[in-house]
Amino acid sequence: MTRIFVHGAERDIDPDGEFAAWLDPARTAIVSIDMHEGHLSEDPSCPCPAPRGREIVDGIDAFHREARALGVRVIHVRSTLRASGADDIGGTSSSAWRATFPQHVGPIPGAADHAIEGSRWTAFVTEVAPEDEIVSGKKRLSAFYPTDLDFLLRQLGITSVVLDGIMADCCVLNSAFDASNLGYRVSVPSDLVRGTDEALERAALSMISLHLGLVLDSAELLEVWHGRS
């Protein structure tokens, strides 16, 4: 049996039962979201700080290493914005978080530099292996729009995705919605995502577990995959 969390409560499911399509390593890709300097740097000029994300860098790296060894594909997604500004602050509709998030955390001094193509802020903090794929060009909250992630997943024959990274209550959750709507089976390792705060992290995981897919510990997921590879 496999231990999952449903709205915070533990449940045991049969990995060969109705969730089998969620747990097939041969058709699964890990989609690791926004683990780059622009969110994770400790530099005070970090343009869009998500400090809780630093806690999971090592865990994500270890998870990806073990997954690769089992043949599971790893895809790293990062935000990049054209230097002209057209994609965001210089365009007809800038990112909503630029107006809303400071209502909670106060002004974000470096925000204008967020995700600028070619800048140091777009460097990944987590390990990228030669056989991994990279999706650049995330420009809003979803990993799917306006990127080629869906195209890439189709080309790889993927039918199930595992989402890790930041932030649980925005980009990860939004990508989980999109992936599920597009027909992919979605799982989220609860130990490898972080959000705005612990309460919203838990809430995001509850929503995923109720409406979208499996929330479970990464070790549990690896155990199922080991049994099938």
Place this chain on the structure above:
Amino acid sequence: MTRIFVHGAERDIDPDGEFAAWLDPARTAIVSIDMHEGHLSEDPSCPCPAPRGREIVDGIDAFHREARALGVRVIHVRSTLRASGADDIGGTSSSAWRATFPQHVGPIPGAADHAIEGSRWTAFVTEVAPEDEIVSGKKRLSAFYPTDLDFLLRQLGITSVVLDGIMADCCVLNSAFDASNLGYRVSVPSDLVRGTDEALERAALSMISLHLGLVLDSAELLEVWHGRS
């Protein structure tokens, strides 16, 4: 000043300030999500019960009436699935909630009848005025995919949407993400959405307020619109 809620805390914003684009009634449409019999019926065979939604039927109707009088467009979105089953339980990838939600609430006896085209379950419970628009063909959680809602909003010259209906922590939240990613300014009247339970409702509104747009009382929104019409 206009009173909004940010992660549950009250804030006062200048409606002519940086949120002005969120508050222009001439370019705003209300998108009312899934207020149909398939979620709201008290019949025990209701295929996908969202009982908390019944609390807001009268409030939504009153809000829409006043909005229409101010020239704000109202668009009603509903789920419809082909009778063949191909869109969902008979297709290659059925709706994830069919597997996940019963882990929390137990078996849903009528689920196979959910949203079937032409069935009584697709009838709106809220009032639909002759000048309103209808978007049918929602098949998963988002109001935008695979429907023509974005196409319709572009054709109407809309740049700002107000989302009401059910459920706050899945279809409303997912649609808020999509709308914001597509460049629309998003507001959600906190009194006119309902979710799985009160905790997830509050969490969904927190996420919207932090990452996507304005969360405020519908009366507050109407007051701003009155001042501008």
Place this chain on the structure above:
Amino acid sequence: MTRIFVHGAERDIDPDGEFAAWLDPARTAIVSIDMHEGHLSEDPSCPCPAPRGREIVDGIDAFHREARALGVRVIHVRSTLRASGADDIGGTSSSAWRATFPQHVGPIPGAADHAIEGSRWTAFVTEVAPEDEIVSGKKRLSAFYPTDLDFLLRQLGITSVVLDGIMADCCVLNSAFDASNLGYRVSVPSDLVRGTDEALERAALSMISLHLGLVLDSAELLEVWHGRS
């Protein structure tokens, strides 16, 4: 060997060779485009006349009957526009053909009635079998946007499409481009499409044969399918 046409020239290909993925009846759907009264009616008030399309009604019906017997799915796509006019002449950007096509054929008196939801113009002229699927809501030239055709094809497990109907040089060609870009293998039976005139029909088939997929006689296609069912 299977006889195909490449830029008008005959070629013989091995149906088990590099085009095998184009020719698998088990994963193929026929997508029949816009064979409805609004294009085919002989009534002088026909809103968007495509008179050459009448020549292929019987041929399409016969092809579909034989295909169904072999287990190939048939999907009928039709244009429908909201009665409010928002989708087209009452919206921010009306269909381009309303301005361009009359430069060639002169005024089109009934054009304002084209494809209005619920009107007699949306009735199919070709046979629709109970097991067929229908995609309504085509609003511009492509069968894919803003409809749920891609969603439906994914749900049906389809990887190859055969396009018939009208018009070869606009809606069929546009749909062939979209299908191919989305990863579907595209074939077009040269005897079961019609265009603006014979020259543009031939040119559209040339383009499809050079850039997108197989152009061949419907009898040839049926023969391959017979050999595989």
Place this chain on the structure above:
Amino acid sequence: MTRIFVHGAERDIDPDGEFAAWLDPARTAIVSIDMHEGHLSEDPSCPCPAPRGREIVDGIDAFHREARALGVRVIHVRSTLRASGADDIGGTSSSAWRATFPQHVGPIPGAADHAIEGSRWTAFVTEVAPEDEIVSGKKRLSAFYPTDLDFLLRQLGITSVVLDGIMADCCVLNSAFDASNLGYRVSVPSDLVRGTDEALERAALSMISLHLGLVLDSAELLEVWHGRS
């Protein structure tokens, strides 16, 4: 009056009449398609030769220079494919032209190198000015999928596009269909596109003129813009 071509015939239209939305330089972007080494190089190892395109390099550069001076935006689109091969020959569904086009022109020796990210084949042959925008990541025939071109155009407030480049009967035509379906007004300068051969060039321009928008000489377009800037 402005001279246009409709299915090859000359027509004079009033630039302030029903085509006014096609001719507003302030809301227009030129989208220049695939004018890179991978199509235009004279090197025998050129991976996807479109030799007729070389004839228009100078004309396109001159057109863009004059357009920029009038404030019209220029966007250069190019194909790029991941080095892993997943986007194309190593994926579940490779580009259709790899199978179809050699049926007409014979084997294409360098085809495997086409558009590989970071290779010399992705260098633009036409001039790119500092204020221009670049869209990389075209992977099939359309400039819109799976790229962020539509997102960028929305952000720039563009409602009308002018397409130049190669090839008239595939990528330009496909992009014209997509742009028009998405609500953009489309024009194509007949002297600044080239196709597989002259016959298909003419046919593509006929299709655009009948179904999508304006086909006219680039000098004619510049003259209208001059009158409005």
